[in-house]
Amino acid sequence: MPVTTSHPDVFASIIPDETYPIQNEHRGPSCYTHGGPNSAEQYQWAGKGDPEGGDVQYIPGSVIRSPGFRRIMSRGLYSFADPEVDHLSYQGQVWIDSFNNTQEAALSQLEDDDEAELESFNCVGPGPRNSGSLCGEASFMRRKDLETTPPLCARHKEKYSKYFERTEDGTWQRISPAK
Numbered sequence: 001m002p003v004t005t006s007h008p009d010v011f012a013s014i015i016p017d018e019t020y021p022i023q024n025e026h027r028g029p030s031c032y033t034h035g036g037p038n039s040a041e042q043y044q045w046a047g048k049g050d051p052e053g054g055d056v057q058y059i060p061g062s063v064i065r066s067p068g069f070r071r072i073m074s075r076g077l078y079s080f081a082d083p084e085v086d087h088l089s090y091q092g093q094v095w096i097d098s099f100n101n102t103q104e105a106a107l108s109q110l111e112d113d114d115e116a117e118l119e120s121f122n123c124v125g126p127g128p129r130n131s132g133s134l135c136g137e138a139s140f141m142r143r144k145d146l147e148t149t150p151p152l153c154a155r156h157k158e159k160y161s162k163y164f165e166r167t168e169d170g171t172w173q174r175i176s177p178a179k
């Protein structure tokens, strides 16, 4: 199994072909687009506390294990839902509790945007050196802000914003290498 950087025990135990109940911890509705801004693979949640239970959605393990989704979970926007309620077999409650507890501090970062519908977009910053690929980490934005701001993760936002321009088809292209 691949070794993850932040929470190896949790994500290594996620099985790609199974689905897991994921709780939206955000007060407003939330949407995750898997595979880039133009992908049709979208998962939507109602705001936390939704009376009809729309704040928990079953998400494929393959998505949960992806770098973008792991990044979101590390920031506390989503958490693993209670397996007792959702009748799914986990390896145990202990690691879920310990994982979710680490997210409480991260939640405060999102409170300023509580009423906004945040979505995650894959960072278009550079990937690992000489790989030729893109960073792909999650960038939290409102979809309408994509018109004026390239999707860049926290690590790339400051340094790279001015090196992108929006093309006619609505994607962001690198126009110059950052120093």
Ligand SMILES: [Zn+2]
Binding pocket: 123, 124, 125, 126, 135, 136, 137, 152, 153, 154, 155, 156
């Ligand atoms: Zn990045």
